[in-house]
Amino acid sequence: MYYGALEAGGTKMVCAIGDENKNIIDRISIPTDTPDQSVPVMIDYFKKHNISALGIGTFGPANVNQNSPSYGTILKSPKKAWEGFNFYKTFSEALKCLVVVDTDVNAAAWGEFLFGALKGLRSGMYLTIGTGIGGGVIADGHLIHGMMHPETGHILIPRRDGDGTPCSCRFHQNCAEGLAAGPMLERRTGMKGKDIPADSPVWDLEAYYIAEALVNYTMCYSVERIVLGGGVMSNEFLFPMIRKYYTELLSGYIDMPQVKNPDTYIVPAKLEGNQGIIGAMNLF
Structure with a gap:
């Protein structure tokens, strides 16, 4: 069979x-x-x-x-x-x-839940950041659905002061995908994400916007762990930057052990693509 x-x-x-x-x-x-x-x-x-x-x-x-x-x-x-x-x-x-x-x-969230970075938990989220941004959410061992499915890439997030680059999303002017996905990196720098030097200031802005989105996901879904994948997140130096901004933006509001250790709360995918x-x- x-x-x-x-x-x-x-x-x-x-x-x-x-x-x-x-x-x-x-x-x-x-x-x-x-x-x-x-x-x-x-x-x-x-x-x-x-x-x-x-x-x-x-x-x-x-x-x-x-x-x-x-x-x-x-x-x-x-x-x-x-x-x-x-x-x-x-x-x-x-x-x-x-x-x-x-x-x-x-499907990717389910794979990580069964065999990867979310294995053994009851809730979690997988977020891919690449050409677009999208995520799957698991609660009580089940994928979340609704009238369709969560559109995690299109939550609206505040722009950082001074960022006037037009959003790359054709539907919104300040959604997570439009501000932090690969096309916006290219719009900001004129380069593909893989070609942008690690010391470029664009990565600080990228980490900030991703952290803003993750704080919102924590507040809304209350997941035990967030897994990040996709082409943008192959730049592993982003993880400590994201965790730093996440902790600052959360401002101590969630008093739970998971978020107090962002190194184990915001993690890379385990299943190698x-x-x-x-x-x-x-x-x-």
Whole structure:
């Protein structure tokens, strides 16, 4: 018996096959083009392995309410070609198997909860900071859903005095994604994040905005740990900067041992970039 997993990201689609114990034994990666280009390749891959179930973690916004008639549909998205595409209907009809759809960041949070930095806890959050910002939240051992899913990248945060660079989000002027994701780093410096020197002053501003967002997540979700991943967070020097600003901004309001030790409260992901595909494999 084989199982399938799909991590549908903004730049690439990762497809994987798991054995009867859901250990990944094969995978492919293809570019995220249009549905007409990408989907037939993925369906052929899963058909070849005759899978019994498929877990999909997709970029959002997406309808992940299993009781909705449009379950599995991509909603208003920066990826215009994918707006209205229904992952659930397309893959369940093509593969004739169980299909479960959630967001890519929820899948990643689930992977970290089962096998990574959130293992052994009852609550936690995974936040990816890269081309965009998104997060999955776990409470009492379950992923949080609502009318759709948390849009953690689009919480509104105060701008630091003196920061007048136009926000990179086309919907908001001061959301976390628009102020701290990769495109804003490039807008501020003219360089890709990976090329910005570690001593650039832009990193201090980046750490400040991330810390602002994390304080809000602590207040709203009361999680036991926050895990940070994504391309921006491959710059490990950001962690102590974020923790410093987090502690300052929290101002001692939360009197709990977890937040009093930010080194163990705000931590890097453990699954080496595989948390999304591992989580998707375990959504069903």
